[in-house]
Amino acid sequence: MNLLILLLRRSRGFVALAVCFGLMTGAASAGLIAYINDVLARGGGLADRGSLLGFATLGVLMLGARVGSQLLLTRLQTNTTFALRDQLSQRILATPLRRLEELGTPRLLATLIDDVQAVTQGLLCVPPLLINGGIILGCMTYLAVMSRMVFAALLVFALLGAVSYLLPLRHIMGLLRDSRQTNDRFFGDLRSLTQGLKELKLHEGRRKAFLLQELFPTAQTLKQLQQRVSSLHALTTSWGMSLFFFFIGLLLFALPGFTHVPATTLVGYTLAVLYLQQPLDASMTLLPMLGAGTVALRHIEALALVPAESGPLATTPLAPPVAPARIDLVGVTHAYRRDSEDLPFTLGPIDLTLRPGEILFIVGGNGSGKTTLAKLITGLYAPESGAVHVNGQPVTDETRELYRQHFATVFSDFHLFDSLLGLAEGGRADKVRAYLTRLQLERKVRIDAHGALSTTDLSTGQRKRLALLTAYLEDRPVYLFDEWAADQDPLFKEVFYRELLPDLKAAGKAVVVISHDDRYFDVADHLLRLESGAISAAPSHRETEASA
Ligand SMILES: Nc1ncnc2c1ncn2[C@@H]1O[C@H](COP(=O)(O)OP(=O)(O)OP(=O)(O)O)[C@@H](O)[C@H]1O
Incomplete structure (x- = not known):
C-alpha cells in the first residue's frame, strides 16, 4: 500500500477535489506563460483591457487553486497522520502478546517513533507533488500546442532525464530499505544503552566493547547509508536539471541551424522550460522522502498487526466479569x-x-x-x-x-x-x-x-x-x-x-x-x-x- 492509497482510503472526495485544484493550478500556470510569451512577442505591454483582465484572472485562479489544493491536502495529511498513530496504538493492543514478543520492543519502538515520522513526512510530500504534477502537465500541454517538433525533442530529453533519475531512485529505495533494517538494530542498541546504564557505568571493558562493537558500528552503518542516499540523490537531481539546461542550449543554439523555429516559439519554450525547473526540482527533492515514507509504511504493514477495526476502542465496553464457579x-x-x-x-x-x-x-x-x-x-x-x-x-x-x-x-x-x-x-x-x-x-x-x-x-x-x-x-x-x-x-x-x-x-x-x-x-x-x-x-x- 503506498501513501497515496493511504490518503485515498481516508477520503476519496478530498483527494479528488485537491487533484482538481492541482490540475487547475497547472492549467492556469500554462495560461500565464502563454500570456507572458504573447506579450514578449509583441514587444511588451498588454494589447487591451481584456488581455489584462485575462492575465489577472489567471493569476488569481492559479494562486487560489494552489492554496485550495495545498490546504485540502495538508489537512488530509495531518488527519491521516494522527489517525495512523491512533490506529497503530490500537493495533498493537489488539495484537496477540506472543506476536508482539516475537517482534520485540526495539522494532515496535522504531515503528512507533521512526516509521510514523517517515510516513508523516512522506504524506507531507504528496500535496506539493500533486500541485507540481499539475503545473508540469499544464506546461507540457502548452509546449505541445506551441510546436510538435520541439515538443518531440523535449520529450526525448524528458525521457532521458526520467530514466536517468528513476534508475538511481530504485537504488535509493534499496538503500532506504537497508537503512530501515539497520534502524531496528540501532533502536535495540539504544535500548541496551538506556536500560543497561548501571552495568555499563560499572564496567569499563563492557562499556568500551558495547560502544565500539555495537552502538558505534550500527550508528556508522546507518550514517553511511543515509549519506549514500543524500549523495546519490544530489547527483541524480543535478544531472536531471543539467539535462534541461542542455535542452535550452540546443534549442537556442543548435536547432535554428537545422530548421526554422519562430522566435516566439524559442522564447516561449525557454520561458516554459525555465519555469518548469522549479516544480521539477522540488518534485525530485520530494520523491526520496515519499520513498522513505513508502518504505516505512511497508514496514508497518510487515508487522502484521491486527487491524484497528478489532482494536480495543472498536469493541463495545465489556461488562464487569461475573465470578465463575470454575x-x-x-x-x-x-x-x-x-x-x-x-x-x-x-x-x-x-x-x-x-x-x-x-x-x-x-x-x-x-x-x-x-x-x-x-x-x-x-x-x-x-x-x-x-x-x-x-x-x-x-x-x-x-x-x-x-x-x-x-x-x-x-x-x-x-x-x-x-x-x-x-x-x-x-x-x-x-x-x-x-x-x-x-x-x-x-x-x-x-x-x-x-x-x-x-x-x-x-x-x-x-x-x-x-x-x-x-x-x-x-x-x-x-x-x-x-x-x-x-x-x-x-x-x-x-x-x-x-x-x-x-x-x-x-x-x-x-x-x-x-x-x-x-x-x-x-x-x-x-x-x-x-x-x-x-x-x-x-x-x-x-x-x-x-x-x-
Ligand atoms: N518470550 C519468550 N520467547 C522465547 N522463549 C521464552 C520466552 N519466554 C520464556 N521463554 C523460554 O521458556 C522457558 C520457560 O520460561 P518461563 O519464564 O515460563 O519460566 P519460569 O518458570 O517462569 O522461570 P523463572 O522462575 O526464572 O521466572 C525458558 O526456557 C525461556 O527461555
Whole structure:
C-alpha cells in the first residue's frame, strides 16, 4: 500500500477535489506563460483591457487553486497522520502478546517513533507533488500546442532525464530499505544503552566493547547509508536539471541551424522550460522522502498487526466479569520456537482447575514454565492445543478478551502507570487510602482525586506494593501473583502470605501464586510443581493434582 492509497482510503472526495485544484493550478500556470510569451512577442505591454483582465484572472485562479489544493491536502495529511498513530496504538493492543514478543520492543519502538515520522513526512510530500504534477502537465500541454517538433525533442530529453533519475531512485529505495533494517538494530542498541546504564557505568571493558562493537558500528552503518542516499540523490537531481539546461542550449543554439523555429516559439519554450525547473526540482527533492515514507509504511504493514477495526476502542465496553464457579485448563500447551535453539521449550499438556476461595501455588525451578503457564491461565497466550473452559464453556478467540477481564495480576515484569487510570474514581478514595495504609505506603505515596500518583520513584518492593494496590482496586474474581513476594522484606512477606492471601481467599477470590517461598507452601490449597514445562511426576507431601 503506498501513501497515496493511504490518503485515498481516508477520503476519496478530498483527494479528488485537491487533484482538481492541482490540475487547475497547472492549467492556469500554462495560461500565464502563454500570456507572458504573447506579450514578449509583441514587444511588451498588454494589447487591451481584456488581455489584462485575462492575465489577472489567471493569476488569481492559479494562486487560489494552489492554496485550495495545498490546504485540502495538508489537512488530509495531518488527519491521516494522527489517525495512523491512533490506529497503530490500537493495533498493537489488539495484537496477540506472543506476536508482539516475537517482534520485540526495539522494532515496535522504531515503528512507533521512526516509521510514523517517515510516513508523516512522506504524506507531507504528496500535496506539493500533486500541485507540481499539475503545473508540469499544464506546461507540457502548452509546449505541445506551441510546436510538435520541439515538443518531440523535449520529450526525448524528458525521457532521458526520467530514466536517468528513476534508475538511481530504485537504488535509493534499496538503500532506504537497508537503512530501515539497520534502524531496528540501532533502536535495540539504544535500548541496551538506556536500560543497561548501571552495568555499563560499572564496567569499563563492557562499556568500551558495547560502544565500539555495537552502538558505534550500527550508528556508522546507518550514517553511511543515509549519506549514500543524500549523495546519490544530489547527483541524480543535478544531472536531471543539467539535462534541461542542455535542452535550452540546443534549442537556442543548435536547432535554428537545422530548421526554422519562430522566435516566439524559442522564447516561449525557454520561458516554459525555465519555469518548469522549479516544480521539477522540488518534485525530485520530494520523491526520496515519499520513498522513505513508502518504505516505512511497508514496514508497518510487515508487522502484521491486527487491524484497528478489532482494536480495543472498536469493541463495545465489556461488562464487569461475573465470578465463575470454575475455570479449567484442559491439556493446554505452548511452545516457543526460536531458530537459535535446537529444541523448542514446550509447556504442557497441563490440566488444572481454579475455583473461588481457593489458592493455587505454582512452583518449580527457573525456566520450568511458570510464567508461561500464568500467561496461558490469564488468556494472554492462546493455547496451541487443549482448551480453557469457564463454567464448562470453552474460551474462543472471540471471547478471549472478555475472559481476560476475570484477572487482576502482578507479573514479575509488571508496569506501574503513574496514574490509577480510572480505578480511583467512583467514590473509591477511602478504599485507596485504606489500601495504602495496609500496604504501608501511606507516608510514601499520595494519590490525588484523579488517581495520579505523587511518585513512582520507589524501591522495587514498594513499587510491587503499589502494583498490588492497583490489583486490589480492580476487584477481579481471579488474582495472579508472579513471584510477588520475592522483593519483600521478611515482615511483609509474612503479611502477604499469612494475611493478604487468606483475606483474598476469604473474599471468595480464586488466587494463583507463583512462588519460590517453600516456607509458605502450606498456605496453598493446591500446589502444582513444574519441571521442564511439565507437571512434576514426583509431588511432595502437600502437592496434589491441581485439577483434583
Ligand atoms: N518470550 C519468550 N520467547 C522465547 N522463549 C521464552 C520466552 N519466554 C520464556 N521463554 C523460554 O521458556 C522457558 C520457560 O520460561 P518461563 O519464564 O515460563 O519460566 P519460569 O518458570 O517462569 O522461570 P523463572 O522462575 O526464572 O521466572 C525458558 O526456557 C525461556 O527461555
